[in-house]
Amino acid sequence: MPKHLLRPQGDFPAAGLPRRLAAMFYDLLLCLALLIVVTFIYKLILMGFYGEVQLKQLSDSGALDGDPLLSSLLLLSLFGFFSKFWTHNGQTLGMQVWGVRIQNSDGTAISLWQALLRFVVAMASWLPLGLGFLWVLWDKENRSWHDIYSDSRTVQIPKHSHKK
Numbered sequence: 001m002p003k004h005l006l007r008p009q010g011d012f013p014a015a016g017l018p019r020r021l022a023a024m025f026y027d028l029l030l031c032l033a034l035l036i037v038v039t040f041i042y043k044l045i046l047m048g049f050y051g052e053v054q055l056k057q058l059s060d061s062g063a064l065d066g067d068p069l070l071s072s073l074l075l076l077s078l079f080g081f082f083s084k085f086w087t088h089n090g091q092t093l094g095m096q097v098w099g100v101r102i103q104n105s106d107g108t109a110i111s112l113w114q115a116l117l118r119f120v121v122a123m124a125s126w127l128p129l130g131l132g133f134l135w136v137l138w139d140k141e142n143r144s145w146h147d148i149y150s151d152s153r154t155v156q157i158p159k160h161s162h163k164k
Contacts, residue, residue: 006090014143024094028094031081083115086110087112099158102118122144132146142154
């Protein structure tokens, strides 16, 4: 599958940690909304199968706590959100606001495989107190763990370039 070039093109500097964190916070709000909507739809479907009374009983008894199907749907929804944006224009909505983009070193969009690697490693990067994200402070190329493992770059696009 041929890679598509992202616009604008250029040799952009690596995005710094404050800009990355600002974009992540913006995307966090969007992801929370997505998770609420997916959970709501899932509960409506369960209500259709079990009925309102039985679903309330199951919920009150704790039988629905830690539902593996819901957990899987939420995880897939988050991956779908990030992979769609990263593989098409290299930017989530938060990244667009803060002028940050994910790309390959040649300026092309990342592949679905790279998006999966980024997603998994980014989640794991939070486990050691966010060290995978803070890694940009020590890396000579300002790369986080998920940049390194997915062989991609997080760059800062100039303000005049992303208005087009």
